[in-house]
Amino acid sequence: xxxxxxxxxxxxxxxxxxxxxxxxxxxxxxxxxxxxxxxxxxxxxxxxxxxxxxxxxxxxxxxxxxxxxxxxxxxxxxxxxxxxxxxxxxxxxxxxxxxxxxxxxxxxxxxxxxxxxxxxxxxxxxxxxxxxxxxxxxxxxxxxxxxxxxxxxxxxxxxxxxxxxxxxxxxxxxxxxxxxxxxxxxxxxxxxxxxxxxxxxxxxxxxxxxxxxxxxxxxxxxxxxxxxxxxxxxxxxxxxxxxxxxxxxxxxxxxxxxxxxxxxxxxxxxxxxxxxxxxxxxxxxxxxxxxxxxxxxxxxxxxxxxxxxxxxxxxxxxxxxxxxxxxxxxxxxxxxxxxxxxxxxxxxxxxxxxxxxxxxxxxxxxxxxxxxxxxxxxxxxxxxxxxxxxxxxxxxx
Numbered sequence: 102x103x104x105x106x107x108x109x110x111x112x113x114x115x116x117x118x119x120x121x122x123x124x125x126x127x128x129x130x131x132x133x134x135x136x137x138x139x140x141x142x143x144x145x146x147x148x149x150x151x152x153x154x155x156x157x158x159x160x161x162x163x164x165x166x167x168x169x170x171x172x173x174x175x176x177x178x179x180x181x182x183x184x185x186x187x188x189x190x191x192x193x194x195x196x197x198x199x200x201x202x203x204x205x206x207x208x209x210x211x212x213x214x215x216x217x218x219x220x221x222x223x224x225x226x227x228x229x230x231x232x233x234x235x236x237x238x239x240x241x242x243x244x245x246x247x248x249x250x251x252x253x254x255x256x257x258x259x260x261x262x263x264x265x266x267x268x269x270x271x272x273x274x275x276x277x278x279x280x281x282x283x284x285x286x287x288x289x290x291x292x293x294x295x296x297x298x299x300x301x302x303x304x305x306x307x308x309x310x311x312x313x314x315x316x317x318x319x320x321x322x323x324x325x326x327x328x329x330x331x332x333x334x335x336x337x338x339x340x341x342x343x344x345x346x347x348x349x350x351x352x353x354x355x356x357x358x359x360x361x362x363x364x365x366x367x368x369x370x371x372x373x374x375x376x377x378x379x380x381x382x383x384x385x386x387x388x389x390x391x392x393x394x395x396x397x398x399x400x401x402x403x404x405x406x407x408x409x410x411x412x413x414x415x416x417x418x419x420x421x422x423x424x425x426x427x428x429x430x431x432x433x434x435x436x437x438x439x440x441x442x443x444x445x446x447x448x449x450x451x452x453x454x455x456x457x458x459x460x461x462x463x464x465x466x467x468x469x470x471x472x473x474x475x476x477x478x479x480x481x482x483x484x485x486x487x488x489x490x491x492x493x494x495x496x497x498x
Contacts (some may be wrong), residue, residue, distance in 0.1 A: 122388025128206025144275030209379025264344025
């Protein structure tokens with residue numbers, strides 16, 4: 102049996118893995134872009150997304166922990182073959198996101214050291230690969246992303262204070278918005294708990310040997326903490342951008358987050374952006390690679406045996422594709438929205454499993470959590486369909 106200190110370390114590592122997986126280049130771009138268009142009313146979008154995120158996270162992490170099975174294994178028990186479909190969707194979404202992640206790492210090194218984004222991406226990819234090739238990869242991964250997580254929070258808080266945002270208006274509009282944007286809600290939820298991201302921490306818990314009903318209360322805290330960490334960074338970045346917008350300053354559409362940091366804190370702010378971008382990107386590269394491979398390694402003992410090499414291949418492929426096609430801002434927003442479309446499927450599968458005794462045994466899933474989850478599935482399916490038909494085409498018009 103693991104010592105309590107060991108469990109706390111595992112739970113903290115899972116929370117940070119999920120949170121830093123969510124906070125990538127797309128996260129930074131989406132937050133600044135939507136703040137620019139919605140101003141203080143974007144606070145309402147953040148509030149709604151946090152509520153949805155917590156409902157998704159608690160449902161998924163609890164069932165993964167109770168069953169002791171990964172999401173694809175659960176899906177296959179709900180309906181044979183469904184796990185393969187889910188794994189395919191998640192891995193493709195993870196690869197799309199990781200192309201942007203590795204590109205963001207290249208951009209961060211470009212800002213900090215003046216090297217080309219391609220060279221910076223290659224250097225960053227090698228660092229990520231190196232972490233997975235060492236003997237105690239899991240422990241080093243946990244520590245590495247925790248340090249980067251705290252670093253991003255501290256630097257973003259500094260820039261937020263420099264931009265002097267209208268906090269009172271932000272609080273008011275978070276509850277009484279002037280406008281509501283469905284695309285923004287779907288994108289934020291998809292970018293935080295859509296696709297592979299929500300499973301990152303849950304699968305990390307299983308790999309560390311933490312499962313069963315006895316750990317539910319700790320898993321709940323870890324799941325909510327993960328959303329809290331990602332949301333703190335989102336809120337501070339929103340306020341930093343709002344301060345810039347409120348001053349009437351023009352944000353560069355080619356690189357919105359870099360423009361915000363520079364307008365708020367000058368050249369120092371621009372360098373801080375480089376640190377934040379690189380930290381967000383490299384931690385997301387690690388999270389996307391680790392979680393995506395965790396979705397396919399259970400399909401064959403051979404895949405499980407060569408898990409590290411699959412992760413290395415995943416990172417290498419992402420780096421190679423980035424150097425070929427780059428990472429437009431529009432595609433980063435699109436990736437978040439498409440991950441939001443995967444969410445109703447993955448959460449729906451988990452909710453079905455939650456009441457299947459062959460999967461969860463004697464565990465009784467709380468009715469309120471099931472109801473909340475069903476509501477999220479319906480709402481996200483509707484909003485996802487609405488944005489696909491009415492708003493996504495506008496991104497390319």
